[in-house]
Amino acid sequence: MDTEPQWLLIRGGRIIDPASGIDRSADLLLAGEKVAAIGENLDVPPGARIIDASDTLVVPGLVDMHTHAYWGGTLLGVNADKLGPKSGVTTWVDCGSSGAATIEGFIHHVIRPSRLRIIPLVNLSYIGLTHAAGNLSMDVGELHDWRFADLRELMRVREQFGGEVAGLKLRASNNACGQNGPMLLPLAREAADLMGVPLMIHVGAAPPTIDEVMPFLRQGDILTHIYNPAQGGCVLDSVGRLRASVRDGMERGVRMDVGHGGSSFSFRIAERAMDQGLLPDAISTDLHAHNIDGPVLDLPSVMAKFLALGMDLRDVLERVTCRPASIVGRPELGRLEPGGVSDVALFRLMDGSGPLVDSEAHTRVGPFSLQNILTICRGQIVETFDDGRSEGRHYQA
Template identity: 35%
Template sequence: METAQNLVIRNGLVIDRSQNISQVANVYIANGRIAGIGEPPDRGIQFESFDASGCVVTAGLVDCQVHAYEYVTPLGVNIDRTCLSKGVTTLVDAGSAGSSTFPGLRKFIAERSKAHLYCFLHIAQHGLASAGCVTTGSGGECDSLNVVNVQDCVRVINENRDMIVGIKVRLAAAVCDDGKNEEEVYRRALEAANICQVPLMTHHAMSTIGHGGKLGCPGSLRTGDIYTHCFHGYNSLLDPETGKVDSHCVDAKSRGVLFDVGHGQGSFSWIVAEQCATEGFWPDIISTDLHSDSINGPAYDLLCVMTKMLHLGMPLEDIVAAVTSTPATAIGLTGTSADITVLKVEEGSENLEDSCGDLRLITKMFVPVAVFIGGERCPTSAEKSWPNPSCAAECRARVAKNKETK
């Protein structure tokens, strides 16, 4: 890692929606903090120079959904090795830990990682310690309501406000005793989130709970809550009768519910995303849901998911906001620490799969150029991990198997 107390990143396209900036400018870093954009803060200071001509300069990328509890859950990945090298400086673990298992996430993962790690605490006490991806098979973390303890969840959040930024719940029949517990699990998650005044992130797929109604999802979500996996293909946010975005989802977005990509292994459909793009229903947050079963495809990394949104026609400034200012605001991050990512949009020609194995020809893609945490430059890897030739076939086989077991 290279230490640079005083640095100027020159001539890049600086995009920062929180400051209404989208222009070619210089970014000045002094003593590990952003000291100015445009003119130098003090002409007496000597700055080392980094040339970002032809690049996009942003705040450090935020991946609002990963699974970082390596060795404790079957989904965990090493965030420094797999995410920081791709320009992601801040990550949020989405439910790997519950109230009983959170201390280990802090001690053994967050405190030992260079990248900043926060957490959505799972409403189930053991989190995802024995749970993997949701399929049509039975068995999951909320099969017993005995482990869905509101008081314990609230206590651990209040004791760890510096790291826990919200609550996570998976609403899927397969992880809630074949759907028998879903509504009660959802009620308890909402109750805990209300008590703590933190956002609730909901995984909502293959669920017995509809979009609207007395306890719908996203119908019952509050302003600032997060509806993740918004482009999945399983009873998706598209109305099956009209093929358009469900009115309950449109209403929720207008109320300030945040829609998040949360790509993962099984939660991104080109067909659903293309329909949403046609209607201008863009995600507020772009995240990977990166874990051991998605890191080698079809999610790969945050830049890959951003590339998919670029292919769909999402404006560059909106993409940047969805991986910087919007998720940062959603989880309550503030400050001027010099976490900065430098990216380039390159031309190419690659077939890129979704979670169903469907392919689209990608001609523009994001690649990392440099990443800084607190003004210190960290190693980056411009080598793409995608495409993985076998992944599309594996995705198609998994979808076919799920259909057979329904």
């Protein structure tokens, strides 16, 4: 029986690993699912495949903290396996696409067969996002009927899939909850505590307001859409000051997630909030069928926006690798070290960014941008494919 690992030598790249502080030119040797070595002029094992990485950034496979990857099962879902190989994202955290009624299909039909890593947060709503959420001709949110917030069903999910579910998600905004948001906040808190997982709450147009939301988030929980401009859901008050409720949340260790989305990222809000100390813990896309063709596009495009906002490359990379990995309780991901997992992404650093567009159609131009040229998950080079299906969905008004 052949027990030799599949060797892959990535030669001469600029390796940046924010978790260990590495930023230097070196070789990276992968032995199947594990990193074998990092160093100069490594020996080539017999049968190794060699990849020339000169003039290339070699970084941990990216972790996108906020995505929607339940394609086929929800209207908004996109196909991670098709898109990951074009963006360097090897870990897709799915934020509440599935609820207790639909997570079994997600796990069996999408997550387990994937060549990438998809980590689900389960929705407080029994039905999850289905094909109604985001359907502009129906526009029925998953918690317009509060009876879908069923804690017994979530206990069943914990028993059946506990090890695979990394958190509980509540979309606490008018489009998802109608007027029910304020009464659902304590239920979400209780459900997350009973499941023993972090609570992620999205904010947007009220109700509930962000001031009503924040007291329900504790250390290790996650606030997403932190730079959204929506009425009642914005981190800034009417005169542009960071709200005291948000500052208190930062101080007690609530994790701050970008979740760009179609309508949830404003350069003007981000600039004012960052000036007042609200930096993201995770830079993420909220990638779904309505924003993949703009303004989100992909994670490297959202990273380019933070480079344009003045964040340096290492700090941006940290927020798409080790930091989101540890937020979802998977600290072994998003890092490059001997003995660790062999998820790797190669990028070419391009001068300039072209116009970068936010949710309010405002633009900025950055110093450079990142073009993904190779993506490796579990030691395997993953390639995109054409299945004849468009990931974007467009509605006529």
